[in-house]
Amino acid sequence: MTDATPLDGLIALLARLPGLGPRSARRAALHLLKRRDALMLPLAEALAETARSVKTCTTCGTLDLTDPCRICSDDTRAEGPLCIVEQVGDLWAIERTGSFKGRYHVLGGTLSALEGVGPDALGIPKLIARVQQAGTGEIILALNATLEGQTTAYYLTEALADTGAKLTRLAHGVPVGGELDYLDEGTLMAAFSARRSVE
Amino acid sequence: MTDATPLDGLIALLARLPGLGPRSARRAALHLLKRRDALMLPLAEALAETARSVKTCTTCGTLDLTDPCRICSDDTRAEGPLCIVEQVGDLWAIERTGSFKGRYHVLGGTLSALEGVGPDALGIPKLIARVQQAGTGEIILALNATLEGQTTAYYLTEALADTGAKLTRLAHGVPVGGELDYLDEGTLMAAFSARRSVE
Numbered sequence: 001m002t003d004a005t006p007l008d009g010l011i012a013l014l015a016r017l018p019g020l021g022p023r024s025a026r027r028a029a030l031h032l033l034k035r036r037d038a039l040m041l042p043l044a045e046a047l048a049e050t051a052r053s054v055k056t057c058t059t060c061g062t063l064d065l066t067d068p069c070r071i072c073s074d075d076t077r078a079e080g081p082l083c084i085v086e087q088v089g090d091l092w093a094i095e096r097t098g099s100f101k102g103r104y105h106v107l108g109g110t111l112s113a114l115e116g117v118g119p120d121a122l123g124i125p126k127l128i129a130r131v132q133q134a135g136t137g138e139i140i141l142a143l144n145a146t147l148e149g150q151t152t153a154y155y156l157t158e159a160l161a162d163t164g165a166k167l168t169r170l171a172h173g174v175p176v177g178g179e180l181d182y183l184d185e186g187t188l189m190a191a192f193s194a195r196r197s198v199e
Numbered sequence: 200m201t202d203a204t205p206l207d208g209l210i211a212l213l214a215r216l217p218g219l220g221p222r223s224a225r226r227a228a229l230h231l232l233k234r235r236d237a238l239m240l241p242l243a244e245a246l247a248e249t250a251r252s253v254k255t256c257t258t259c260g261t262l263d264l265t266d267p268c269r270i271c272s273d274d275t276r277a278e279g280p281l282c283i284v285e286q287v288g289d290l291w292a293i294e295r296t297g298s299f300k301g302r303y304h305v306l307g308g309t310l311s312a313l314e315g316v317g318p319d320a321l322g323i324p325k326l327i328a329r330v331q332q333a334g335t336g337e338i339i340l341a342l343n344a345t346l347e348g349q350t351t352a353y354y355l356t357e358a359l360a361d362t363g364a365k366l367t368r369l370a371h372g373v374p375v376g377g378e379l380d381y382l383d384e385g386t387l388m389a390a391f392s393a394r395r396s397v398e
Contacts, residue, residue, distance in 0.1 A: 005264055006252050010245040016238055017219075017227045024218040030288050031217050032246065033253060033262055039215055040250045046209040047243035050228075051235045053205050063232055065204055089229050 007033075059130070061106030061123065062088050077103050081138035082131065082165075084156065086110055086149060094142065102140075105130070110148035111155055122152075124159055131163045141169045206232075258329070260305035260322065262287050276302050280337035281330065281364075283355065285309055285348060293341065301339075304329070309347035310354055321351075323358055330362045340368045 007029060015025035032040040056062070057069035064070055071077060080102025085091050091104050107122045119125065131139065139160060143149035157167055172190035174183060183191075206228060214224035231239040255261070256268035263269055270276060279301025284290050290303050306321045318324065330338065338359055342348035356366055371389035373382060382390075 006245060006249045007262065010242075010249045013238065013242045013245050014216075018230050019223040019227060020216075020218055026288060026291065028216045028218065029249075030262075030286070033249070036250045039212065040246055043209075043212045044243045044246035044250065046205060046212050047231065047239055047246070050205045050209045050232070051239045051243065054232060063206065063229075087229070089225060092225065 060104045061108055062091050062104060071103055077101055078134075081140050081168075082134070082136045083140045083142050084127070085142050086144055086152075090142065090144075107143075107152070110143070110146075110152040112148065119155070119159070124156070128159060128163060131160060131165055136163070136165045138166045138168060139163075141167060143169075145170075145172065259303045260287075260307055261290050261303060270302055276300055277333075280339050280367075281333070281335045282339045282341050283326070284341050285343055285351075289341065289343075301337075306342075306351070309342070309345075309351040311347065318354070318358070323355070327358060327362060330359060330364055335362070335364045337365045337367060338362075340366065342368075344369075344371065 010032075011022070011025045011029045014020055014028050015022050017025075020028060032043070053065055054063050055065065055067045057064055057067050057072055059068045059072040062069050062071065066073065080100070082103055082105060083091075083094065083100060084105045084107065085094065086107050086109060088106055091106055094100050094104075105127050107124075107127075109117055109122060111117055111119065111122065130136075141153045141156060143153045153169060160167060171194060172187060173194060174180065174187065174191045180188065209231075210221070210224045210228045213219055213227050214221050216224075219227060231242070252264055253262050254264065254266045256263055256266050256271055258267045258271040261268050261270065265272065279299070281302055281304060282290075282293065282299060283304045283306065284293070285306050285308060287305055290305055293299050293303075304326050306323075306326075308316055308321060310316055310318065310321065329335075340352045340355060342352045352368060359366060370393060371386065372393055373379065373386065373390045379387065
């Protein structure tokens, strides 16, 4: 391939997917070309179809086929806590546990002075209005345990203080299956200070 | 996402790309949904367009927009050696070096008794006919330095012996930038036995 061809264009687009670089994009393109009917054309169709049909829920910010999404339309979830997450992928991760039965609010990012992301860009005024209107009892701040996530959680703690909702955050500690020897000091300190009595 | 949606279908298809698993496929799908116009729809279009327009060259077996491909149609390459490779990706790798000016023959795989891949499946009779017809002076066996590649190279050496072409193979040795300490014994032995006098 010396000149630009559709194949070069495809490889350039594939290389922009997270987890793929130029080399793996070439390998993926060859993989696809060997499986035109079984994989390549179905993938083209699935991309177009998903781009057309998947909407952002105007209530919680997640992606679904309907707006409001299935979680926001599910009345059995109305009584549960409101869980605030950074990204849609975080919501999916929590849903896969099957243990949370409330609703969500997807911020879509974290506060960042450097990148000009303020409270308005994350829809925080809308979130406060939603909490006040719903009379939410508990808000779970399920943000990443990163500097950005925790800065945003701190801001939210202040911003949501007047709503009357109880604010909680996820527990820090040793990951299930984790080995102490491989843990960073911060996690180990958090696990120590949050130690619990053995039943 | 609790039920099967177009998004689930997209993630399942993305997870079948080499280098992507279920987790990275989910991340890729979210990445795409955030960039519908800039990446997702162009990728859908590029996949469909490439699947439609890219052909397999009936002469050498590579992928291109034309059949015969641009390399087989390039008369300036007619005089050079014939380079035999396993896969189209190997041809691309050699073309990127810009140092080879002959033509190619893409086998599409290696001989495998276990998987029932015999000489006919790799088009070796056609290759012999091509070499005889073109009066090829040199055949470079640029197969992978794996057991499968070298078994196939050995078979080809026998099969092409009567064509009168000179048979060569790629040199083994220390990779450029490689450190001896990290090399396997086989490569180091090959590099020793193929040592060359310093100019």
